[in-house]
Amino acid sequence: MEDLLLRPNRAPDRYDPRYDPVVDPGPGRNRDYAPTYWIDTAGDAPQDDGPVTSDIDVDVAIIGSGYTGLSCAIHLAKEHGIKATVLEANRVAWGCSTRNGGQAQISAGRLKRSQWIERWGVDVAKKLHAEIAEGFDLFRDLINSGEFDCEAEDGGHLFIAHRATIMPKLEAESRLLNETFGYGTRILSREEVHRDHLRDEEAAGAMWEPDGIGVHAAKLAFGYLGMARRLGAKVHSGSPVTGWQTRNGIHYLTTPGGTVRARAVAIATAGYTAPGMHDLTRHRLMPILSNSIVTRPLTEAERQACNFKSKLVLTDTRTLRHYYRQLPDGRVQIGSRSAITGADAENPKHLNALIEGLWRKFPALRGIDIDYSWWGWVDVSHDMMPRIFQPDPARTIYYALGYGGNGVMYSAQAGRRMAQLVAGKGQGLDLPIFTSPLPSHGMLTPFRRLGQRAMYRWYYLKDEML
Numbered sequence: 001m002e003d004l005l006l007r008p009n010r011a012p013d014r015y016d017p018r019y020d021p022v023v024d025p026g027p028g029r030n031r032d033y034a035p036t037y038w039i040d041t042a043g044d045a046p047q048d049d050g051p052v053t054s055d056i057d058v059d060v061a062i063i064g065s066g067y068t069g070l071s072c073a074i075h076l077a078k079e080h081g082i083k084a085t086v087l088e089a090n091r092v093a094w095g096c097s098t099r100n101g102g103q104a105q106i107s108a109g110r111l112k113r114s115q116w117i118e119r120w121g122v123d124v125a126k127k128l129h130a131e132i133a134e135g136f137d138l139f140r141d142l143i144n145s146g147e148f149d150c151e152a153e154d155g156g157h158l159f160i161a162h163r164a165t166i167m168p169k170l171e172a173e174s175r176l177l178n179e180t181f182g183y184g185t186r187i188l189s190r191e192e193v194h195r196d197h198l199r200d201e202e203a204a205g206a207m208w209e210p211d212g213i214g215v216h217a218a219k220l221a222f223g224y225l226g227m228a229r230r231l232g233a234k235v236h237s238g239s240p241v242t243g244w245q246t247r248n249g250i251h252y253l254t255t256p257g258g259t260v261r262a263r264a265v266a267i268a269t270a271g272y273t274a275p276g277m278h279d280l281t282r283h284r285l286m287p288i289l290s291n292s293i294v295t296r297p298l299t300e301a302e303r304q305a306c307n308f309k310s311k312l313v314l315t316d317t318r319t320l321r322h323y324y325r326q327l328p329d330g331r332v333q334i335g336s337r338s339a340i341t342g343a344d345a346e347n348p349k350h351l352n353a354l355i356e357g358l359w360r361k362f363p364a365l366r367g368i369d370i371d372y373s374w375w376g377w378v379d380v381s382h383d384m385m386p387r388i389f390q391p392d393p394a395r396t397i398y399y400a401l402g403y404g405g406n407g408v409m410y411s412a413q414a415g416r417r418m419a420q421l422v423a424g425k426g427q428g429l430d431l432p433i434f435t436s437p438l439p440s441h442g443m444l445t446p447f448r449r450l451g452q453r454a455m456y457r458w459y460y461l462k463d464e465m466l
Helices: 037-041 067-080 113-120 122-143 164-179 190-196 217-230 300-306 348-361 407-422 442-464
Strands: 056-063 085-087 103-105 157-161 186-189 205-209 212-214 234-236 243-247 250-255 258-267 285-295 313-316 323-326 332-337 370-381 387-389 397-401
Touching: 037 217, 037 370, 056 067, 056 250, 067 085, 067 217, 067 407, 085 258, 103 313, 103 407, 113 122, 113 164, 122 212, 122 217, 122 407, 157 164, 164 186, 164 205, 186 190, 190 205, 212 313, 217 234, 258 407, 285 348, 285 442, 332 348, 348 370, 387 407, 397 407
Parallel strands: 056 085, 056 258, 085 234, 157 313, 258 397
Antiparallel strands: 103 212, 157 205, 186 205, 243 250, 250 258, 285 332, 285 370, 313 323, 323 332, 387 397
């Protein structure tokens, strides 16, 4: 009798809001999307290639069908003539790529330019800035290619000081960007923010960066999906990798429908990387929950009270930052950090804390209906910077991971860089994010969340009281 689990048109399994990549063996199989605004308003996803249904041989298998995995497939085809096979456990772009805030900023990882200099020196920091800027140009070219519409709104980014005491640090960072990196930022006063952009009542001022684009997160992912398949890539949903052996240089990836034999494997699973996927990724990430809400559309009176004059992407200067903006249909989206564990993700206190954050910024929205609420896992590396790397020269395994919540833009470039490595064209990629592995916490991994709880308390004191 035919196994119903292998039918390509099988209805998706129910979304699991308590899924936790630290303790669960894997993200499941063929699960439905999280109930995000993006999925609800994206329309039908482009067709994929359905689950793997037999043993197959491929040149390159990419694990993960989010922005990074699809970009890798796109650039393997466009720049190296390699038609990859993408394996997705659930539905296409099921994880980070349909749960983020839709904000593209000129950053990757969690560190500021001044911290780059402290870690690597000025020369390396300048080269890293050039790499990130090149990535933004690539991202802009992709969304302006005419192949898909992701409701892109290009106008810059406001980094908003949530307290007056933050302004001197923000001013120093702006001077550094302008004078050392030649990047034209500008400091705005509280009055300028309120007059020209929005009336965020917490804002003590802001730093404007010229590069910042708001996008519809799911339409971007589905656009990449269509582009990858038009270039000849295969994208198999409902095909989790449940086993992995390597023999004589060939990787045997077990899926429920068959074994995929690959000459090379590229890992692009972000915050949804299964603990036992491979020894090269084990203990390399600290998955962090981030939650997000979207209001009903604002009335004209509410828009005027909040003085929404621009649709720039916005973040505040908290360590546990808020990311927010007005959406093209007049709603407001805001997100921030959430629960420590998946088991606690549904606790109403996390939703209430985010709503309170919205009200502090925009008192006129107190009591407004919240139409969407969701959360997802962010792939934070232990040193707050991403890696695009081949961790073992003797094994044709590569990964692009660790964006720390800043992957909407840079994932396009990371996928392209990983494609270069896979194709053997990685010469000249000499920055630390290309030449060193993700650091590991090793035996300390079981205790990470104890430290996370303590750090969250410290961050709250630092952000709100000290």
